[in-house]
Structure formats: C-alpha cells, structure tokens
Amino acid sequence: MDERVFIKDGIRLDGRRFDELRPIKMEVGVLKRADGSCYMEMGDNKVIAAVYGPREVHPRHLQEVNRAIIRYRYNMASFSVEERRRPGPDRRSYELSKVSREALEPVILTSYFPKSVIDIFVEVLQADAGTRTAGINAASVALADAGIPMRSLVSSCAAGKVDGQIVLDPMKDEDNFGQADMPIAITPTGEITLLQMDGMMTRDEFRQAIELAKKGCQEIYRIQRKVLIDRYSQFEDLQDEGSRR
Amino acid sequence: MDERVFIKDGIRLDGRRFDELRPIKMEVGVLKRADGSCYMEMGDNKVIAAVYGPREVHPRHLQEVNRAIIRYRYNMASFSVEERRRPGPDRRSYELSKVSREALEPVILTSYFPKSVIDIFVEVLQADAGTRTAGINAASVALADAGIPMRSLVSSCAAGKVDGQIVLDPMKDEDNFGQADMPIAITPTGEITLLQMDGMMTRDEFRQAIELAKKGCQEIYRIQRKVLIDRYSQFEDLQDEGSRR
C-alpha cells in the first residue's frame, strides 16, 4: 500500500536501529494535588499519570468487600494529535483504559484496602504512537510514588513490524504504515500483564517481537527504578537535613 | 396516496383471508442464563424474550415496599430492519416498552415479591409489523417459564384497516400503506391490557377491529398454552425418568 522505505542500511527514519527505544524522560512527583504522579516522554509522546487513593468508593455498590477496586482512565487531550479530537472518551480510550488497568492490577496488593478505590488517571498531552505503553510506565511509577503497595513495577513498550523487520518501539509513521504493532507490559520477572497485537506476524516473528519488546521493557524498568530511587534518596537527604536542624 | 391493491377476491397479498393470522412458531426455554425465555415467530417477525427475577433492585430508591416493580425493555437489533438502525433505544422503543409493560403488569402478582424487580427483555431480531405484539406474547410465556406467578397469560395481536376492510394481523406492507393499525392485548377472560390505534376508523370499524383482534388473541392463547404444557410435561417426563433411576 505504501512505497516508502522505513529502514535503510539498518537505520530507521529517526536514526534508530531496530532494537533501540526512543529517548525517554521521566519525572516523578510532578503534581501537588495527586497522591502520586509521574510525567513521561517516550520520543514525542508526552503523558502524565496521577494516582489518587486508596479512597472511598462512590457509588457504594461498586465497593468490593475484600479488596480495593482499580480504576484507570486513559484520556487524550484535544490538542495532542494532528487533527483536533473531541474531548471525552471514545471507544478506543475505553479499550485502552481497560487493558491498561488489567496490566497494572496483577501487581497491586488490592487486598490491603478493602472497600476502597485506587484511581489512576493518565492524560496524553502529545501522542506519537505508544501512548498506552507510556501511560502504563508512568502510572506504574505514580502508583509507587503514591505509596501503593505493589509486588513490582510494570514496564511497557511495543514491538512492531516495519519493512518486514521486527523493530522496537515504533513511532507514528512506522505504526501507521507498518505491518504489525504489538504492545506488551511485563513485570521485572517476565510475567506478561498486557499483550495486544494487530497486523500480521508469523509465529516466529511473534516470538522475535516478544523477545525484543521484553528487552525494551527491561531498559524502561531500569529508568523507572532510577527515578524512584532518585526521588526516594532526595527525601532521605531532606530527612537528613531535617534531623540536622 | 397509493394505488396498490392489497386485497383481491378476499385474498391478501400473502394469501391470507381477512381473519387469518400469519404462521406462528413458539419455543420456550431457549436461553440458559435467563430465568425464563421464549422465542417467537409471527410471520416474518422474529423476537426473543427473556425474564430475570424476581431479583434485587438497583438503585435502591426504585424499590417499592409492598410489591415487585416490573421493567420491560423492547429493543430492536440493528439488523432487524431494511435500513440499519442505530443501536440503543429511540423514542418509539421507549413508548413500546412502556405500553408493553403496562400490558403485562395487570396479570403479574407483584405483591408476592416486595422490594424486588422482575425484568423483561425483548429483542427483535427481525421486524415485519407486529413486533410489539409478538414481544408481549413471547414475554408472557417467558414469565410463565420463569415461574412468575400470574393471574393468566396475556395474548396480543393487531387488527388493521386495508383497502377499507378490517383485517387481522397486518404485515409490513399492509401496515405501511393501510388506513389504520390497532394492536391490542387481552387476558383469556377478555380484559384489555393493551390498546393503541393510529390511522382512521369509524366507531363501527373500531368494534369490528376489536372483535377480530380478540379472535386472533384467542388463537395465540391456545398456542401459548400448548407450548407451555408441552414443556411442562417434558419436565414431568424427565422427572419420571429421574425417579426411575
């Protein structure tokens, strides 16, 4: 359908090799009102995640007696895409909210907070393929920032198929004109909590894609860990300062 | 407005005489999840009714302290009509749901189940004039199948006016191009629980229409009764088999 070439001499349009992530920037604790928050850039994606809770559930009949419920709202700002989108959720954002919630739910110790809710809100400020994975990465860190007890972090990125080759972390053009896109999310121990695929892959390509995406997630995990440690030690320092007074 | 002839030598377009119903097919207990269910064909109408309840009412403030409330949802599948309809209720389906509920409410012993709700759901899979009456017939049997205590069944069909003549159970073309349509529902003892009319009829024609529609309802009642007895005796047989083991 498209004559464009996306990989030339092993180098992609934006200069990356097949197994490279786009540049990542993460900042934790960027919002004052939220209990936890994280800002993330993955290439040209800019997302911000906030966590509120555990807090009371309204309306009451949504309460679960023996655990917290998790809500996840993925939302794109009207100005985040080329053609302005109407505010409010569409079918795509309902689906992404559901799979993103299910990507994080397995690691949250919900049984610690019966009858309560943990709300995760992700706002996409700029979109360039990969917003759901960026959102999950940011949300995972925001949960930690909010002090929500978790088994582990969750890290997420996509692998895709472009010019017949499996590549890591496709950007917008690769996603639009590529042959497949497969976002995943995994725990540090390799358990898969998100897995979607559309496009066409053979079984072999699928295994390659999984391996490549796992590698990307591991790299992201290191960054997530680092920003949390940095923030944590900053508090430590502050505490030290405080005790010195 | 229309030059077409709908009755020729006393015979209608589909071969029926003025006082004949279209072929009817009824099957009871067609759904496993529902507490009661019934599938019905009346000519080219295909409807399916399910009953759930009595069960708890949500939200609570809808509860009635001394009786069950009845809810009735008439819904047309998008593909049930020539021109695809948008999913979800429109003004017509709200009205039909209301009058259909009011057609069944008088025979249901609601006082047996205070604070609860009995839900009746009717899905129209194919429509050809007469879906509300088919829905009421199926719903009436589904209520019995669900074991809801009732004073009696309710039977429903329409009379119409075509080429100046009162006819029983008009089909789509007769309804579209006819001069009047009058659906009714009655109990076996002749109490009227649904009565609507649009079009034009003299008072005499109206009486004729009532008489004709009553006759149709009586015929339908015999079929409703038969399918319930067949199903009931089938259970009896099963029970016999069971006790023989």
Next chain:
Amino acid sequence: MDERVFIKDGIRLDGRRFDELRPIKMEVGVLKRADGSCYMEMGDNKVIAAVYGPREVHPRHLQEVNRAIIRYRYNMASFSVEERRRPGPDRRSYELSKVSREALEPVILTSYFPKSVIDIFVEVLQADAGTRTAGINAASVALADAGIPMRSLVSSCAAGKVDGQIVLDPMKDEDNFGQADMPIAITPTGEITLLQMDGMMTRDEFRQAIELAKKGCQEIYRIQRKVLIDRYSQFEDLQDEGSRR
C-alpha cells in the same frame, strides 16, 4: 460594525430614556403544584419561576449535614427565541444557572434546613435580553411565596453600553449591537450577589453602569415587595373572612 443609531435625542428605539426600565408585570402564586411561584414580564421577556422545598435530597451523597443545598435550573423553552432551540440545557444555561443560584444563595437561610434541598426552576417562555435577571427577580419572589426564610429579597437588572452611552435594562437589539452588557443582582442594602460583564467599559463607565443598575434594582425591589404584600394581605383578608364565619 453596525451603522444603526440606537439613541436619538436621548430617546431609545423603544421610547425609553437611558435610565428607564422596560414595563414590568409580576404575578405571584401562579402555579398550584409548586410550593412557591412567580410569573414575570420585563419588556418582552416572559419567565416563570417555581420553588420546591425544602425537601429530601436524592441522591443522598449530595446532602450537606448542616444546611440545605440550593439547586437552580434556568431553562429556555424551545419556542422562546426566534430560531427554535433544541430542548435541554446548553453551556450557556449551565453558566446562567450557576451564577443565578449564587445570586440567591447568600440571602437564603440554608442552615435552617440541614440535609435538604431547595429547588428553584426558572422557565423562559419568551426571551428578549435580560432573561437571567428576570429569572432571578421571579425566583426571589417565588422563594418568599414558598415561605423559605430569607435575609432579604434579591433584585436584578442589567446596565449596558449603547452608542457609547450607559443605559439601563438593554433590550435585545441594544444587547446584540451594543458595546457592553452588565447584569447585576443586589440586596436592598446594596450587597452585590451577581455581577457579570462582557463587552468593553472604562473604569468610569463601569461605575456609572453599577450606579444605574442599582437604581433599576431598587425600582424592581419596590415592585417585588408590592406583589408580595398584595398577596399576603389577600391571605389576611381570606383569613379574616374565615374567622368571621
């Protein structure tokens, strides 16, 4: 932008001088079902206000433990304007409902009725610039008619800027083609409970506009008081009659 002249020899299009209100008609207790009601005409504006309550709040979580909540619904009939408007609230009516509620809330003794709601409904039957102020005037009287304890009445009208001159109570054409519109509401003691402005005014013009609008409000206050006294004494008379029997 517009070449029309709106004031000629100190006289406006409808014959008023700059500091004159349009003709006012008020009638109290015009509805039987409502606890209090008032019909008002201000020029070609025709509005009707009803008050229900204090009554129970649904849903419960809206309750305030130590006071009544106030709800205000400003609604325009579809036929109230030149071009038929779709039924139901639009963004404008949400804003007007909010500021109108906040114009009346300061004078209502809400602490007398904890956990309850006082509902104020305003229907605009005909609109000609000034419906929000007419609505507040009518609602204020309807609250009194409903026996809701209040610190005082609230009176409301607008000042505008037309042909460079500050005028009282602009009508539709003056509002559409004028340079500014400033509706206010005040208590008899001069406290401002509503103040909005759009258009352009210097600080001096703004002070002039406030003074002029205050004058208008005082005139309206006299009318509000009169209709309430008339109605009250009518009841007195009836009571006298009653006691004479």
Next chain:
Amino acid sequence: MSSVISEIRKDYLYNLLLRGERADGRSFTQYRPIEIERNIIKKAEGSALVRLGKTQVMVGIKIQPGEPFPDAPNRGVIVTNAELVPLASPIFEPGPPNEYGIELARVVDRGVRESGAVDLDALCIVPGEKVWVIFIDIHILDDCGNIMDASSLGAIAALLGSTVPASRFGLGDDFQLPVRDIPIATTAVEFGDVVLFDPDIDEEAIADAKLTVITKADGTICGMQKSGPGMLSEEQVYRIVDIACENAKEIREKFLE
C-alpha cells in the same frame, strides 16, 4: 404528598365515587373549565396556553425550512416534543424526556398526523430538498391532571393560529398554516365499573388504567392509547369511545371553531 395522606385521600375519593360523586362536584363525564389563550408568545409562529382546571400547558409552534423525509419528499414535516419540566410537578425531574414525556408527545403527534390536521402537501418548498418543518413544543407548566388532553388541545389551538414565516427566510409572503381538521383527545380513567373523564391529579393517582381517544371533526377515531398498569373491559372501552366522541365535539365547537 406523604403516603399516609395519599391513602386517606384515596379512600375518600373512592367513597365519593361509590356515591356517584367527584371531589370537585363534576359529573363523571364532565370536563373542568377550559381556557385557551392564543398567540401570546411573539417569538413563536403560533402558541397557546391551555388551562384545564388548574392544569396549565403551553404549546409553542416554530416553523422553519428543513429536509423532508426520504419517503415523503414533497411533504412538510411535523416534529413533536414534550418537556415535563420539573417546575410543573414535584415528581418531574430535569433531564431528557422520560417514557411519560415521550408517550405524551407521541400520542399528541399521532392525533395531529393521523387526522391529517395539517395540510403537509402545501408545505413543500423545493421538492425532495426543502420543506417546512413544524415543531410542536409542549411545555407542561402545572400538572394538576390530564396533561394529555390539555397538551393535545394546546397543540391544535396553537397550530390553528400559526403563520408560516416565509418572508423571514426570503421564501415569499407569510401565510397561514393550512389546518384542515381539528383532532380532539379525550381521556378517561376507570374505577371498577365507573369511568371518569378528564381526571384530575388525585383521580389519576388512584386509577389503574386510562384511555385516550382522539377523534376528528367528522367523528372518526384517529388515535387511541391505553396507558397505566391496569385493564379495561371491552364494554368500558366502548363506553369511553362513545362519550369521548361527544366530549370532543363539544370542546371543538366551543373553543376551536
């Protein structure tokens, strides 16, 4: 009304009815006083404020160019809407019309439509493209019972006084909306063997079944609707239909001709 009061009121009304009386002294077939004020909304192409006893209903007519239905490319269009605004009753709630409002609008609409009251053939502007669209907007102001008949009466009264605002749209001279028939809705409720016409709000509250019959000027029936969770015998239906025709004739002659 608390449920205790409502029970007492109900018993009282029943006992009255057993003695052949209604609380306000009317006969069983008699309507409350009717008043109609027409064309009081200048911004509308037609309007009528109907008072039926204490019940008040305002109907406004707006007429604008619009698209015809594909299956009637040369005919005007009627759109009927009813707003049960919360001002009119403690039990009406804000929000889009619920099933009661929808039923009300649709029954009024059917009366107007099926009687051929409006000459839709005279409302074509450009065949297949542009026709006059008539919006009948029913605004209930005070629901003291039988808003069905009041709304239906308001609709036809407002239509009768409506002007098609052709000049405003550069489509020639304004002309009076061509109205060819005067459908009248009359509603009765049943109590045991008794049928009561024009029920007030208390009578409505205790009745189980209601029947609305709409008749044309020549006595033909052009619409019926049973509503409420009760039933009617065949005889009750025939009785209501017969009296409805009489009542409609009287109302039509007295108020609309």
Next chain:
Amino acid sequence: MSSVISEIRKDYLYNLLLRGERADGRSFTQYRPIEIERNIIKKAEGSALVRLGKTQVMVGIKIQPGEPFPDAPNRGVIVTNAELVPLASPIFEPGPPNEYGIELARVVDRGVRESGAVDLDALCIVPGEKVWVIFIDIHILDDCGNIMDASSLGAIAALLGSTVPASRFGLGDDFQLPVRDIPIATTAVEFGDVVLFDPDIDEEAIADAKLTVITKADGTICGMQKSGPGMLSEEQVYRIVDIACENAKEIREKFLE
C-alpha cells in the same frame, strides 16, 4: 449466582483441573460443540447464529452506501458494534456498550480488518465520495462463556454469506461480498500451569487472565488480546498461540470452507 455457591463451584472446578479434568468432560484444548446457522435474518445482508455449547450469538451484516474515510478514499468501510443486551446475562445492563462490549467489538473488528478478510478495494462506488459501508452488528443472546470466539466466528460466517444490495440503491446488480480470508479467534484462560481453551462461563469466572489469538487461513497471526486482571508467562503465551493455530485451522475447515 450467590458468592457462597460461586466459591464452592470454584473449588470444585479447581480440584477437577488438578486431576486434569473439566466439568463437562472436555480435554483442555477442546471446544464445545459448534453450530452455525446462516442467513436466517432476511432483512440483513448476511447473518449467522452461532451456538458454542450453550452460548448463543447472532451476528447481522448490513451493507449501505456511505462516505469513505479521508485517508482511504477508495476503500469500503467496516463498522463493528457489539450489544451485550441484558437478555443474555444477569450481569449485562441496558445502556450504551461498556468497556466489555467495546473491547469485544474492537477485537472482532481487528480480526476482520487486519486479516484483510473483506476486499475493501472492491467496495468503492465513487472514489473519494461513496463506498459500501459494512456494519457488523454482534448481538449476544446467551452468554454461557467465550462470547469472544463465538462473536468472531459469527462475524466471519455472516460476512461469508453476505450480498452487497447494489440493486436496492440503484447501483447495479447485487453481488456477493468479496471475502478473501477466514480469520478465526481462539481464546484460552490460564489456571496455574494449565491453559484451557474455549472457557465456559464458570471457567471464565475463576480465571484471571485470558488470551485471544486470531489467525488467518495461512497460519499467520493477525490479532491478539490479553484480557482480565491476571498475568501470563511467556511460555503460556507461546503454548496458547501454538494450540490456537491448530484449533483455528480445525474450526475453519469444519465450519467455514
């Protein structure tokens, strides 16, 4: 189902699974009996009623002229919608599709779309202006588990029997909808080390993670969706994918070729 019963049922199923058994005697990879009735809705351009065990799903296809997407001006359009009508399950509620219905529709849609099942290039009427729009409407009738596979199967079965109603719109002769591939969705759930295909409603209730794999006739994967608040190991995923391809092949050959 009350929560007590559900706990007991859960324990029972778990114990069975530990012994390598399923409640209905199937093997872990085995599907319930499948029945497909096609073209039973005359008003639709295509339809299929799928029975997967006790699960019943009706899919109707409507085809009408409409506008193309701006970025594909010469291609037909597919619109997929799923209605989890409350008739089908005590936990489905009336109202617009919730996230479960939306996910279902979108996964079915992706299977059809990504596999290139429908030859959209053959569905252009006027380039850039008018193309055939294919509405795939999924109506769940009885949810006894695995409505994903049943819906997906219903969609392709209905498409295979669909006719483009060109003559009805004066656009030439009717013709069969050009279908070029047969995507099949197969779904499995995990329990500890075990994966179960075609879960019934009880098995779904106790499983945490579910994986749907959609494959084309040539064995290529054209869609996947993990759902549910659980996780899957890499090995489980590979195992499911491998068996899914086998299952899909069998279903495709048996029912759709």
Next chain:
Amino acid sequence: MSSVISEIRKDYLYNLLLRGERADGRSFTQYRPIEIERNIIKKAEGSALVRLGKTQVMVGIKIQPGEPFPDAPNRGVIVTNAELVPLASPIFEPGPPNEYGIELARVVDRGVRESGAVDLDALCIVPGEKVWVIFIDIHILDDCGNIMDASSLGAIAALLGSTVPASRFGLGDDFQLPVRDIPIATTAVEFGDVVLFDPDIDEEAIADAKLTVITKADGTICGMQKSGPGMLSEEQVYRIVDIACENAKEIREKFLE
C-alpha cells in the same frame, strides 16, 4: 482533606488574615510566581503551560478550517473548552464538563472574544463558507487555586505563539495568528473587609465570593464574573477592579510583551 483538618486550617488562615498576613507570606495583592512555557506541544498550533505557584494549566490551540457562524459569515470562529480532568484534583470527576468547567471556559472565552484579541476578520477563507476555527482547549493539570487566571493567561500566551497551518490544508503559506490585544484576567476573593488576589486552594475554600476582572492592554475592562455563593459590597468591587488593572498590567508586561 477531612473536614476537621479543614476547619482547623480555616481558623488558622482567618487568624493570619486578621493580622494582615497570608500563609505563604504574600501581600494581599500579590501573585504567586508565574512561569510560562510556550509551544511545547508540537502537534498543536500553539500551546502554553502556565505555572501559577503550584497550579499547572496546559492550554493547546488547534486551528482548522470550518464553517462560519451565519451571523458573521466572514469572520473566524473561536471555540473554547475546559477539561477539569480528575488528574488535577481529588474533587474533579470524569465526564463532560460540569458547571465549573463550563463557567471557566466561558469566562476565558469572553475575555478573548470581547477584547478583540484575535483578528477574526483576517481568518476568512471563503466568505460565508469556510473560515479558520480556533479551538482553545484548556487542560487543568494541578488545581492549587485560581485556575481561572492561569487558564486565561495560558489561553492568550498560547494564542500569541500560534501559527495558522494553512499549508497543511493546501490554503497557502502558514502565517502567524494575528493577535491584537492581550486580555489579562485577575481574580480576587473577599474575607470580611479584606480582598485577596490570586487565591490559593485553601484561600478559595474559605472564601464565599470571588470576582474575576479581565482588562485589555489599554486598561479597558472587557469582562467580569462574580462567582461563589457570597456577596460583595460596591466598595469591594471598585477596589478589586482598581487593583486588578494594576496587576494585569504588570503580568502583561512581564510575561507577554
């Protein structure tokens, strides 16, 4: 914040105010530190992230061809929308804008519109048919008080840096959005005799009445809005208006010129 804490906090703030102090040490007329980052959203035609103390608001501008309003056929169109997304505050809820979001958007909109900030006459493409539509989308990120002023500031800052993307639509060369004035909103709340500018979230919580004043570069007032369930004396209003003009001038000069 629980209500006990909130009561204590309220008393504390009141006592401070009585002594002429604010919790963060500002004078009564002083603004919190302001930071504006512009054009950080590449996908938008203009954008600004405003930090007002801890409050953060992102405004994005999208510009697309669209239809003019019938009563202004040769002028561009402005559409302003505010999303109080639940990320920004524990009391914001998902869903369409409520009355607070609507009021916010409408006040910002009036400031831009009434000041004539955007030269709408320069935004006509085909008279009566096609004009540039400017979408001002306000996204509240962290509500630590006075989102009105932050939003208004974000809107004009984003407009000032916006480009009309004519080339993307084949309508000639891109050009800078013509902005002719810089309206600035300043908001104060009252406490007894005191008025405080740029209230933070705690000050907002204890104030009853708020007044927003929007002024143009030449000092003219182009918009006002009192909000909150309280009242203001005439003197308070005049005082707020006078100081508002000074504050606006300072903000305009410091950040936008």
